[in-house]
Amino acid sequence: MPTINLNKNVFEKLVGKKLTLDKLKDRISMLGTDLESIEGNEIIVEVFPNRPDMLSEQGFARAFSSFIGVEKGLRNYTVKKNNKYVVKIEDAVKKVRPYTACAIVKGLKLDDEKINGIIQIQEKLHVSFGRNRKKLAIGIYPLEEIKLPITYTAKKPKSFKFLPLEGKKEMDGLQILSQHPTGREYGHLLENSSMFPLFIDSDGAILSMPPIINSEKTGKISGKTKDVFIECSGFELKELNQCLNIIVTALADMGGDIHEMELQYGKKKIITPDLSVVEKELDVDYINKILGLNLKEKKMGELLEKMGYGIKAKKVLIPAYRTDILHQIDLAEDVAIAYGYENFKAEIPNVATIGGEDNFEVFKSRVADILVGLGLIETMSYHLINEDVHNKKMCCDMDLVKLENPLTNDYSVLRAWIVPSLMQVLSENTNREYPQNIFEIGSVFKLDGKKETGVRESIRVGVVLCGSNVDFTSTKQVFDALMRALNVEYNMRETKHDSFIAGRVARVGVDGKNIAYVGEIKPEVLGEFEVNVPVVGFEINLSELFKLI
Amino acid sequence: MDIKSLVAKLSPLERKVLPLLSKFNSFDDLVDNSGLKEIEVMRALQWLENKKILVLKEELEEVVLLGKNGKDYVKKGLPEKRFLCAIKGDKLNLGEIGAKEELSKEELNICIGVLKGKAAINLSKDNGLIVSITDNGKKLLEKESLEELFLKKSFPIVLKELKDEEKFAFDNLSKRKDIVISDVVKTRSVEVTKLGKEALKKKISVGDVLDKLTPSMLKTGKWKGKKFRAYDVEINVPKINRGKRHFVNQAVKSARKIWMDMGFQEMTGDMVQSSFWNFDALFTAQDHPVRDLHDTFFIGNPANAKLPDLGLVEKIKKTHETGWTTGSDGWGYKWVEEDSKKNVLRTHTTCLSAQTIAKLKKEDMPAKFFALGKCFRNETLDWSHLFEFNQTEGIVIDPNANFSHLIGYLKEFFKKMGYEKARFRPAYFPYTEPSLEIDVFHPVRKEWVELGGAGIFRPEVVKPLLGIDVPVLAWGPGFDRIILEFFKINDIRELYKNDLKQLRGMKEWMK
Structure with a gap:
């Protein structure tokens, strides 16, 4: 299971409250994550695979802060509208890696701390949510180095060349797979493709060759970077959107502003990121029955707010970064977590059954x-x-x-x-x-x-x-x-x-x-x-x- | 104990050995002169030692033995001697010498070295190496060298008893291949105590008391009026082995009892399962990492299973894709039938729960089932990981069941397992929601130990199998850890080592 590293100072600032060590340990494990270790300033926690939104310092702190009651309820994120940030998706990618979801985040003022944070988000999401880049891959680029609009296309591997991250010389697609360490590690993902996917800017500079590697020139964020371009590429648009939402909300918590992009799939146009909430009916009776509780609607609403949901009339507002709410039962579990597993009564019902060996x-x-x-x-x-x-x-x-x-x-x-x-x-x-x-x-x-x-x-x-x-x-x-x-x-x-x-x-x-x-x-x-x-x-x-x- | 009763208690073996102690004190001599087997003499001596009649001494001594070549040379003579013999009358080349005396190339080379050193031969080159004997050589032929004398001794020889010239010969020979070997051997001797010396003065005969009571004595009544030799009833006896069940199965048996006490019925089933039953029926997404080659053992031959009836397959497919009628969104992907056909070694006994729910009639609810069996995970063997492990699993299918009941059952179950205190933390499993992790308080180590997962089966699991959405409480702690704790084993590999010494010595499961 994936683990993430939290810097205690940064974490406390994000959470908005300091807890004693014992309290911190206890609350982390009762939120449904596993505390691996706390050493000095470094906290390592294990995040269960159903909560990729907690795979960053920001995402983790957001959930934790609600859980301990500091900042409850739905968090609002604004996506700034515009009509100039465009990504054109060419038909050539259909057979290799058909979809992408993209965004721009501005005003980040990156320092080493934040850069490490961004690298961690990307790595952890690659491994877990992206199934080792098989399902999806993420690229994050310094916007200052890129000329919009961007094209997502695919080309024959020997027909292009660029300098890959940490590479020594320009290489074509096949050379990257056979010579570059990252290429060798993930090369199998492009093994059967005659065309390799590429992100290219309007000057024709190659940004990256997903899901393998970015370009050294246009694909490397640094302390000078303020604004970033983010893309997720893969096979299911729904998952790409979810992944993008997880990243942009974490970057927004880092201090950035989210800007939308227009994705042109031929004539079809899609705007990403889409951070609108999903509404689900709250079935108070069902949840009470399955948990063996007798909570009033209002109380249940408060508990859900502790888990980061919004409540509107009889509806639960599910944030756009939550990927794990498939059924009313998933809300029931979050009610139980907010209620506190330690607060449930142990009860053995009086049900007569006859035991027997085979x-x-x-x-x-x-x-x-x-x-x-x-x-x-x-x-x-x-x-x-x-x-x-x-x-x-x-x-x-x-x-x-x-x-x-x-x-x-x-x-x-x-x-x-x-x-x-x-x-x-x-x-x-x-x-x-x-x-x-x-x-x-x-x-x-x-x-x-x-x-x-x-x-x-x-x-x-x-x-x-x-x-x-x-x-x-x-x-x-x-x-x-x-x-x-x-x-x-x-x-x-x-x-x-x-x-x-x-x-x-x-x-x-x-x-x-x-x-x-x-x-x-x-x-x-x-x-x-x-x-x-x-x-x-x-x-x-x-x-x-x-x-x- | 006075000398008289001491002597009266002597066993026939002791009676035979004790008198010899006035003449011999080495173990080998005692064996040679007693007419008994080695083991009998040893036993008698140990018994006598227990009676404080003697003290057994063991000494480690370095001794010289003959090697493979050494034994050969004792019979045939040393190669250098045979070499000289060969050229006694005539100059010969090396090939001829070798053929005449059956010397290997290696031996010939050694001979040349040795004999040149003693100026016993001359070498000339004439169509190959020609060797002739010198006067010195002829003298050497007449007398035996130190090395030859040494080899004539009877082996083994105690190293520290060697005289100077023998030591010299030994050193020379030990430089050569496999002629002499030095080894450490145990020599055993006996020292008679003061008490022993007194006992030796007594008349010790073999036949004046009865030893074993035999059927013929009973028939003839010969025992009447005679005395039986008194035994030393405190003496240690050789251990005998009894038949017993494997300690893991003893533990399994006791866990079974706990389940039955709680009113659960046993379910059993195959270890080779289709992915359909092991994963798909449990709403485990087809791209979930547990379905990777490095997590699960897949069967190469036969690689694929037949799927169960189409109706069920269709329901599961739709549940994965869109949630079917379960009220779920499903995973939102395209479910691939081929993936669900892949045979695996079951990764949990939960597949048996799925099969049980699929077979259950609605009128049989509420119902409770348990399973206890081996499961498999593609995991490298080390002190804390086994690729085959025991899991125990329980389900409660009850329209009125809830989360508080789950906690109630778990507390009771682990209490019966010997853990008074249990606590529960949120957790994640693909097929349960809410899910929890069970920690029990270890009474000896005074800390919380993680023992396994539990939860309520998701509607996406239950409804396609049972036809209706009913809460199914489920828990499946690993069982090996509990066994390790009980038997105080640190390395999990010890569970299936099948070391007979360990199995024979293992304590019984008492829980």
């Missing part, structure tokens, strides 16, 4: 208890296993369910039977006391086109006995004891299995169904696992057996 789980437990009674120790292995351990070392070749993105080869497939896991346990315990008689109950996974997922999962029990005196009789004895305890009649007949010694492995049938193997592991397998003590064992498909009894 019958199969009870059966599993019984099997385990019987084996424990026979002196066996239960182990627990991962379901993910190394393909070589499962197949090659067991001298088998089974079709396995495989991961698309395994962490390592050691955990790349799902096991199709339990004995390989048990052999692995034996091989890791050769320095431990013998005999080692162990069992494991767990899921195994097989390919099966008839299942919804294409995978048939069943629960099995695997048992191995490892000691200098074990033989086929020992394992058959344990198997037989288990079957007798479960009152199951079975028959055994010789079979073949690549992991067992030929002539010392049996298939077990119950009511004509094959439900188990019993046998002695062959020395080739023991050699692969470096176990120098004989091993016998069995494996039962408990899911199948359960159906039969």
Whole structure:
């Protein structure tokens, strides 16, 4: 989850009130953010992904200030009108990155503090709201260096050149992707495009190549910058507007004036940013019912004001930077936060329901208890296993369910039977006391086109006995004891299995169904696992057996 | 204890070993002369030591052993000797010498070095290196070198007992490959105490008391009128192992009981799930980071699942896109069916809750369910992270449920888990609103510990599955942390290490 850094002095000034450290800690976490650390002047907080509007010092302070009651209710931001700031969007971008939302903010008087703040907003929004620039990317430029109007277009990557931020020489589009560090990091986002998107000013100077990088000349804000041009580019106009709103309101809180721009999508003209509020009916009964409260409309309105909303008649006015209000239930949560989670009563309703274990789980437990009674120790292995351990070392070749993105080869497939896991346990315990008689109950996974997922999962029990005196009789004895305890009649007949010694492995049938193997592991397998003590064992498909009894 | 009763309590093994102590004090000698196995002698000595009859001593000693080449040379002779033998009568080139005496190239080179140093050979170049023996060499052939004498000794030899010339020979040989090796070995000896010396004076016989009571004695009545040897009942006995369940499953069993006590019914289900059930049915946006490759394990084969009946799929699709009839705006994007088909290893047991709600009949409400099972996250294994972990999950489907009930259930649940105090903070999960994070007060560490998330399922989750919008309270704390705390384990990897020593020694779950 994204974190942001707050400068305590700046933060307190923005909030308009100083709190003691304990109070500050408490209020931050009860607002629905997580305090990571406070060290000296630096506060680090974690912001949940549904609140990108809190990913800046300004946005965070705005929410916090309302929450502690300093400045409650809807904040008003004015967007200055004009008709001269124009961005032309050419058709060429349709196939690469079809939309942009833009704004100008003036009078910022940037210093290092503010520049860091702007960089933080941009970075955090890129990562979270922008999904690492996949969904949207943001550019912020010094207006003084740019000649309006601006054109948003796309060109063949080798047909243009510019000096990228922190670059040493002018490069074309492909060179940026292959040579510039930022290009290499985000290059995959343009991989399949024959045209690369560009913002160009009316002098033909390239401002940036989104979502990768700005130009060094026209795309770098500094201490001399007063006015900035901001663009968000991406695929959904709604999200671009939201993102732009989050940025311009933060910059306005920094002391800037927001100016609108006219976006010319061919003949269609759009004005951004659009900071008009969204109105939603306040359903007092619904919210009271779901929260178990009995608040009057007025009180609920006051609580919502603590969360930065405006109230007009029976309507809630949702600020344009809030992106997370999809449903009345989202307002309910904000009412609960303002009310204070710590103030809710704990109540257990008098509802009669009957508890119960799953019958199969009870059966599993019984099997385990019987084996424990026979002196066996239960182990627990991962379901993910190394393909070589499962197949090659067991001298088998089974079709396995495989991961698309395994962490390592050691955990790349799902096991199709339990004995390989048990052999692995034996091989890791050769320095431990013998005999080692162990069992494991767990899921195994097989390919099966008839299942919804294409995978048939069943629960099995695997048992191995490892000691200098074990033989086929020992394992058959344990198997037989288990079957007798479960009152199951079975028959055994010789079979073949690549992991067992030929002539010392049996298939077990119950009511004509094959439900188990019993046998002695062959020395080739023991050699692969470096176990120098004989091993016998069995494996039962408990899911199948359960159906039969 | 007086000497008499001490002697009376001696076991047959002790009776055999004790008399030997008047002649021998090294462990090896005792083994050789007792006719017993090593382990039997050791056991007898330990018992005697417990009775303060003797003191066992262990000394670490540096000893010299023969290496692989050393053993070979003991049989065949040192290479330099064989080299000299080969050229005794005739000048030969190196190849011929090697062939005649089976010497490797490396050995030949060493021989030349050694023998030149002793002026035992002459070298001349004539169509290859030709070697001839000198008078010195002939003398060397007649007598045995220090090194040869050294190799004739019987190994192992205690290093500090070497005489000067033996030390010299050892130093020379140890410079060469694998002839002699020095090693540290344990030598055990026995020192008889004053009490022991007195005991030795007593007559110790093997057969005057009965040892083990046997079935045949009982049948024949031979035990009558005889004395049984008294045992040392305080003595430590070898530990035996019992069968037991894995400690994680012991904990799982107790958590199950808590759920059942609270009137919850168990739900179970598969670990391989479609993204549809794991994410889409839980209103998790298709571009949510949790659906990335680096967060979730996707199945490569079989990669895709079949979706459930079309009606449900259509409802979920519309809910994501526009909110359907849930009163929500939805995510406002185009829902992609292909993405929801992707198979994953379930990232939470919450997918089972979704399936349960989808199957629930309205007349069965209110209903409460729980699940306890393994879930998966694409996370590198380290001391605090596992890619497979246990989650426990509960849902309450009740038209009259509310947020206060959620807090009530949670407090009760964690109290039963052993945490008296719990507090709740706002949190965020895609499928619950309001959401909260649960902290419990750790009674020993005296601090708040985060134990998991909870909330009320969003209408966007419940309505498409159940057909109506009913509050569903849900919570799903991770379970491994509670297990770690109980067993005082710091490294989470220890949970599934399957070290038999650890499993055998683990205490029982008592909660």
